Amino acid sequence: MFSIVKHQELAPKVHRLSVQAPVIAEKAKPGQFVILITDDKGERVPFTISGWDREAGTVDFVFIEVGATTRKLATLGPGDQLAHFVGPLGLPAKIDHYGHVVTLLSGYGLAAMVPILRALKEQDNRITSILQAPDQERLFEMETLTELSDELVLAVGTRGEHMTESATMALRQLLGNHRRVPVDRVIAMCSICLMRVASEMTRPLAIKTLVHLTPVMVDGTGMCGACRLSVKGANRFACVHGPEFDGHEVEGWDVLMARRCTYADESILQQGFQCRGCSQW
Amino acid sequence: MSEIKDPKALEQPAKAKKPKINLNRLEMPKQEPADRRRNFNEVATGYTYEMAMEEAHRCLQCKKRNCQDGCPVNIDIPDFIHALQQGDIKEASRVLKTKTSLPGVCGRVCPQEVQCEKHCTLNKKGAPIAIGRLERFIADWERSQGGFTLPEMAPSSGKKVAVVGSGPSGLTVASDLAIRGHQVVQFEALHVAGGVLVYGIPEFRLPKAIVRREVEYVKTLGVxxxxxxxxxxxxxxxxxxxxxxxxxxxxxxxxxPKFLNIPGENLNMVYSANEFLTRTNLMKAYLYPEYATPVKIGKRVAVIGGGNVAMDSARCSVRLGAQEVCVIYRRTRAEMPARLEEVENAEEEGVKFYFLCNPTALLSDGRTNVSAMELVRMRLTEPDESGRRRPVPIPGSETIMDFDTVVVSLGTSPNPLISSTTPDLEVTRRGTVVADEHGKTSKARVWAGGDLVSGGATVISAMGEGRRAAAAMHEFLSNGRKKIIPPSPATE
Incomplete structure (x- = not known):
């Protein structure tokens, strides 16, 4: 059993849990994930690690209440236990000195990107972060993100509102300025449609664009193949070859997007995804 | 090899009686196909006491133990059957346990027809003793008694061993070494121990309560x-x-899992057999929503492949409510690697077989769900390196069949997690770890066995490799320099 030591509500329906897991905290690297099971009858669900404390032996992750398991997690607090907690899974994000790095963040990515930003900062990168959220209320981790980013662009708009406030607009501006202020790398941890759009936008400029994919997984150790995708003509598993991939090499985005919804149960579909998808073009 | 207890000690003086040969091999009672299509309960319900006695009494107690030689873990088959003939099930259980920690599993999933029973003298008359069913009867009897029959444990050697994986091979090594006095720590990546016994083989073929019990037994040994x-x-x-x-x-x-590498393979509702069975068995999707993991299945299911895993996938599909389930295999019935018994069970349950067909593409319904499969007819040519006749496509014979669910069951290869992080561990091009007949790898102090070495075989061969490796490891640990090891810190 793994004890929960802290529960924070970051925004409506957005929570951060800290879990006592010294073995995982010891080895965690930016961009990796954990798989947890809430109780004996629970499902295996992956979450990107958003922070860890090696001394205290804790691992943090941020989640949004969507399905049965995340709703259940939202009710847990200090003193409660998770039946299973395994990780750190997946390959760590690639970190180096690139120069000017633009990151695209939305949803859980606002928090899960923090370890990557921190590592990039240590390598002396200049970071421009574009944050997308449906409204001000649903922005979180602002303090940390402000501290770690040299420039912060907020893309906060609701459906039907002015589109200049979308993340793609902000990215377009940056890319339009590419000749004067070069963008050396784009890293996206946001909705899959935004990652797809961003990859297409940077392709003509040949700016390396890394996307953090989160297809449906079952075991998370390369056994089931549920999270497979086509990368440069080869079958790759997000759990062992990813979750970070070169957005220009990912093929079959349509299938990847559709696969995510295979197991979205009725209760999730009724809430209505906030996907503004490819209208963002 | 195993010196825990000398099985010869209980050998009876061979009587010069002339047994009357009884060729009436007793069938095991089974759930009717119409019933079992709708539940995940075990298909075969096992011998009753009377049936077990009747079957045991058919055994001729041959002097030459051909059956025992046919067993990959060398179980003293005539001895446990002799104990059964005497009505001493406890003794029979003890004899079994000296050579296998998993009799309840072996009795159910071993291919006895190509091992012990193939070598049975009565097999010449076409009616070998039902050794597997007797083994199962003894294991089930022991389970009904509550406690475990524990073997004699050697005193602590002060040596510590790590066993990575808790499938049949790992469980065998863990128990063998624990019995010999070594301290064993067994690591499992998943949240349940048992490996393929829990994620792969379905409940109706191997109830998980039995695996749990056998894992409990291994833990009782101090693992x-x-x-x-x-x-x-x-x-x-x-x-x-x-x-x-x-x-x-x-x-x-x-x-x-291996995939076909054909167009459309990543469409929705195309599963690897591993995903499909893991959801269904390990995560208990057949009990959704009591268990949180769902498994989606359509009306017409195609299972590609001809092994036991394909049979398991097809039979799970039937039970999950598919209207039509078809197995697509590129060779013929004669070359199928699946056990005959399982093929017959599948057929009884309404699974259809399409032989000499190979998928060439999966087609989308326009919303990225699979809707059909393009197949090409095959014909068999000369045997290949596996000894089976090689299938080649017949040009121009493509056809299309409608399916809304496809399960790909083409076999598996080892997970590279360990080999990729251990450069000095020699692996083959197929990703299997190179090991000698004792399981010794290229790396000092490291042994390996089971599917990681073979690339995919049976539960019992994995156990056999484990047994041999455990003996070699025991020898190494006993001869090695003595070191004083502080007791390991307690784990939660």
């Missing part, structure tokens, strides 16, 4: 089982060797 621990991630192999462990046994199985 420290650590779930949710991935070697290659949480600890590298070198960390284990440089840390507290004197030797390591790798038995991580073959978990990486």
């Amino acid at each position: 420290d089982l650590r779930l949710d621990t991935v070697i290659g991630i949480n600890y590298s192999l070198d960390e284990l060797l440089n840390g507290e462990f004197h030797a390591v046994y790798l038995a991580t199985g073959a978990g990486l």
Whole structure:
């Protein structure tokens, strides 16, 4: 059993849990994930690690209440236990000195990107972060993100509102300025449609664009193949070859997007995804 | 090989009686096909006491133990059957346990027809003793008695061993070494121990209560089982060797699913057999929503492949409510690697077989769900390296069949998590770990066995490799320099 030591509500329906897991905290690297099971009858669900404390032996992750398991997690607090907690899974994000790095963040990515930003900062990168959220209320981790980013662009708009406030607009501006202020790398941890759009936008400029994919997984150790995708003509598993991939090499985005919804149960579909998808073009 | 107890000690003086040969091999009672199509309960319900006695009494107690030689773990088959003939089930159980820690599993999933029963003298008359069914009867009897029949344990050797993986091979090594006095820590990546016995083989063929019980038995021997621990991630192999462990046994199985590499393979509702069975068996999707993991299945299911895993996938599909389930295999019935018994069971349950067909593409319904399969007819040519006749496509014979669910069951290869983080561990091009007949790998103090070495075989052969490796490891641990090891810190 793994004890929960802290529960924070970051925004409506957005929570951060800290879990006592010294073995995982010891080895965690930016961009990796954990798989947890809430109780004996629970499902295996992956979450990107958003922070860890090696001394205290804790691992943090941020989640949004969507399905049965995340709703259940939202009710847990200090003193409660998770039946299973395994990780750190997946390959760590690639970190180096690139120069000017633009990151695209939305949803859980606002928090899960923090370890990557921190590592990039240590390598002396200049970071421009574009944050997308449906409204001000649903922005979180602002303090940390402000501290770690040299420039912060907020893309906060609701459906039907002015589109200049979308993340793609902000990215377009940056890319339009590419000749004067070069963008050396784009890293996206946001909705899959935004990652797809961003990859297409940077392709003509040949700016390396890394996307953090989160297809449906079952075991998370390369056994089931549920999270497979086509990368440069080869079958790759997000759990062992990813979750970070070169957005220009990912093929079959349509299938990847559709696969995510295979197991979205009725209760999730009724809430209505906030996907503004490819209208963002 | 196993010196725990000398099985010869209980050998009876051979009487010069002339047994009357009884060729009436007793069938095991089974659930009717119409019933079992709708539930996940075990298909075969096992011998009753009377049936077991009747079957045991058919045994001729041959002097030459051909059946025992046919067993990959060399179980003293005539001895346990003799004990049964005497009505001493407890003794029969003890005899079994000297050579196998998993009799309830072996009795159910071993291919006895090509092992012990194939070598039975009565097989010449076409009616071998139902050794597997008797083994199962004894294991089930022991389970109904509550406690375990524990073997004699050697005193502590002070040596510590890591066993990586808790499938049949890992469980065998863990119990063999624990019995010989070594301290064993067993690591399992998943949240349940048992490996393929829990994620792969379905409940109706091997009830999970039996696996749980056999894992409990291994724990009773003092094995420290650590779930949710991935070697290659949480600890590298070198960390284990440089840390507290004197030797390591790798038995991580073959978990990486193979795909067809044809267009449309990543469409929705195309599963690997591993995903489909993991959802259904390990995560108990057939009990959704009581268990949180769902499995989606359509009306017309195609299972591609001809092995036991394909049969399991097809039979799970039937039970999950598919209207039509078809097995697509590129060779003919004669070349199918699946056990005949399982093929017959599947047929009784309404599974259809399409032989000499190979999928060439999966087609989309326009919303990225699979809707049909393009197949090409095959014909058999001369035998290939596996000894089976090689199938080649017949040009121009393509046809299209409608399916809304496809399960790809083409076999698996080993998970590279450990080999990719251990450069000095020699692996083949197929990703299997290179090991000699004792399971010794290219790396010092590391042994390996099971599907990780073979690339994919049976439960019992994995156990056999484990048995041999455990003997070699025991020898190494006994001859090695003595070191004083502080007791390991207690784990939660």
